Amino acid sequence: LHNKKNTTLDELANINAVTVVNPLTVQITYANNTGIELLYGLTSREGEIPAPKDLNKANSAPVGAGPFTFVSYRSGSELVLKANPDYWDKSAYHVKGIDFIEVGVGPPGVTALESTAVDMVPVEAESYDPVIHTPTYGVAVAQSTAYLEFQFRLTAPFDNVLVRQAVEYAIDRAKVNQVVNAGQGEVATQTFPKNSPGYDPSIAGLYPYDPAKAKQLLAQAGDGPGHSPSILMVIPGGNITAMEEQGSILQSELTAVGFKVAISRVLGSNVEADYYISRTGNAFAAEHLGDSYPPDQLYDNFGKFQFVAIYNDAENQTLTTLLLDAFADGATAQTWALTKQADDYVMQNALDAPIAFAPQFMAYSKSRVHGVVRAQTDICNPPDLTGITSVTG
Numbered sequence: 001l002h003n004k005k006n007t008t009l010d011e012l013a014n015i016n017a018v019t020v021v022n023p024l025t026v027q028i029t030y031a032n033n034t035g036i037e038l039l040y041g042l043t044s045r046e047g048e049i050p051a052p053k054d055l056n057k058a059n060s061a062p063v064g065a066g067p068f069t070f071v072s073y074r075s076g077s078e079l080v081l082k083a084n085p086d087y088w089d090k091s092a093y094h095v096k097g098i099d100f101i102e103v104g105v106g107p108p109g110v111t112a113l114e115s116t117a118v119d120m121v122p123v124e125a126e127s128y129d130p131v132i133h134t135p136t137y138g139v140a141v142a143q144s145t146a147y148l149e150f151q152f153r154l155t156a157p158f159d160n161v162l163v164r165q166a167v168e169y170a171i172d173r174a175k176v177n178q179v180v181n182a183g184q185g186e187v188a189t190q191t192f193p194k195n196s197p198g199y200d201p202s203i204a205g206l207y208p209y210d211p212a213k214a215k216q217l218l219a220q221a222g223d224g225p226g227h228s229p230s231i232l233m234v235i236p237g238g239n240i241t242a243m244e245e246q247g248s249i250l251q252s253e254l255t256a257v258g259f260k261v262a263i264s265r266v267l268g269s270n271v272e273a274d275y276y277i278s279r280t281g282n283a284f285a286a287e288h289l290g291d292s293y294p295p296d297q298l299y300d301n302f303g304k305f306q307f308v309a310i311y312n313d314a315e316n317q318t319l320t321t322l323l324l325d326a327f328a329d330g331a332t333a334q335t336w337a338l339t340k341q342a343d344d345y346v347m348q349n350a351l352d353a354p355i356a357f358a359p360q361f362m363a364y365s366k367s368r369v370h371g372v373v374r375a376q377t378d379i380c381n382p383p384d385l386t387g388i389t390s391v392t393g
Contacts, residue, residue: 001015002052002055003048008272008307009045009046010300010305010307011037011038011041012038012041013305014030014032014034014038015028015031015038016030017029033328034324034328035327036293036327037293037295037296037327040291040293040296041296044292045380050062050063050064051063051064060073067084067089067092067093068081068084068087068093068097068098069081069082069083071097077102078100078102079099080097080098080099080100081097081099083095083097092386093385094371094389094390095385095390095391101117101118103117103118103121105124105239105240106123106124106126106240106241107127109122109124109127109363110127110363113137113363113364113365116365116368119365119368119369120362120363120364120369120373120383121362121364122360122361122376122383123139123361123362123363124241124242124361125181125182125242125359125361126182126242127363128182128361135366136366136367137363138363138365138366138373139361139362139364140361140362140364140374141184141360141362142359142362142374142375142376143193143195144290144377144378144379145193145196145297145357145378146287146288146358146378147191147193147287147288147290147354147357147358148176148177148181148185148188148286148288148355148357149285149287149288149352149354150233150283150285151283151284151285151286151288151301151312151352152312152350152351152352152353153279153281153283153311153312154312154313154314154351155313157221157229157231158282158283160221161349162217162220162221163218163229164349164350164351165207165217165350166213166214166215166217166221166259167214167259167353168206168207168214168353169208169209169210169213169214170211170214170253170254170256170257170259171207171209171253171254171353172249173187173188173189173355173356175249176246176249176250176355177356179246179249180242180245180246180249180356181356181359184361185356185358185359186356187355187356188355188356188357189203189206189207189354190203190204190206190343190347191297191298191346191352191354192294192297192339192343196294197335197339198298198336198343200340200343200344202344203344203348206347206348207347207350211253211257214257214258215258218257218259228259229259229260230259230261230262230282231254231260231262231282231283232262232263232280232282233247233250233251233261233262233264233281233283233285234264234271234274234275234281234284234285235247235263235265236265236268236271236286237265237267237268238267240268242287243285243287246285247285250285251263264281271284276307277311279311287379288354289379289380290377290379294339295323295327295335295338295339295342298319298342298343298346299320299323299327301314302314302316302319302320302323302346303315303316303319303320303323303324304316316351318345319342319345322341322342322345323338325338326338326339359375360376360377360378360379361375362375362376362383367392368391368392369388369391370388370390370391371387371388371389372387372388373387373388374387
């Protein structure tokens with residue numbers, strides 16, 4: 001109920017009441033029949049439940065019941081955890097503690113690994129080749145439902161479907177995947193990867209790379225010479241190489257077919273305030289967070305009263321109806337059929353431009369980390385440490 005006040009945690013908004021039934025059971029009264037959205041949400045940020053008596057210090061000395069407990073924290077430097085002796089499944093974890101050391105994104109992470117300041121570190125695709133070819137290091141790769149994306153704000157010029165479709169044809173997705181993902185991702189033809197129950201093979205060839213087609217669509221939209229549609233494309237700033245590379249490629253390809261493209265950089269921590277709420281720019285090129293429940297991935301972007309949909313002027317009643325029906329159905333063949341219908345609608349109307357699904361990379365020292373190392377499965381997820389048997393050094 002405390003976190004319900006956070007407007008970005010949409011799944012909590014429909015909670016009407018929480019009643020304690022007994023020490024191990026609570027009853028949640030939901031406003032409608034889409035409770036499965038909450039169930040999946042509780043596996044992520046929405047499920048991070050702070051101890052009520054410790055809310056005032058939850059940001060500096062959190063109290064929880066996970067496999068590790070809080071020891072200390074130094075802002076911008078280090079977070080120290082130790083194994084929780086009372087964790088219900090403590091035998092699943094074989095390390096006595098974790099020191100999270102803050103290092104810069106990109107090459108600074110590899111430098112920290114080389115200097116033994118860290119034993120393992122998430123790295124960007126730019127570091128994949130040099131690390132994988134260093135015999136003393138290993139790299140775990142995990143595919144994810146997160147995808148590189150050109151996201152439209154449905155104001156001019158993107159209130160015209162022909163202009164949006166021109167963007168779809170203008171993007172060389174294979175090139176972006178090769179440059180930004182080191183060729184390790186899956187080229188996106190829609191909002192779901194091939195292993196998702198929401199994936200529809202019938203639309204896989206909808207938007208091949210075709211600059212001539214893009215130019216033709218812009219001409220149909222009434223944008224001739226001297227009247228190029230303007231794009232102010234926001235990207236996450238702060239020297240994030242992957243986002244700079246993607247932004248540069250998109251700017252070049254869109255300019256080549258007749259758009260006038262400028263780039264605005266916003267710190268990742270300020271995207272919500274600057275791009276969405278303040279409505280800076282009319283497009284956002286970044287890495288879209290994945291979602292474990294396919295219908296939710298679309299609902300966040302296009303559902304009525306959803307944060308991203310509101311500020312992108314993208315609330316869509318057709319999609320809202322389809323996706324709420326999917327939520328109500330749960331996770332059955334009918335759920336995935338409805339999800340595919342929604343996915344088809346998004347792509348046929350060019351409401352989103354997925355580019356490539358983004359793999360996650362975890363580099364580690366072979367001599368110091370033993371067992372099975374797994375990369376995180378999405379941008380904001382922590383890695384699964386249950387396969388690590390020991391750390392030495």
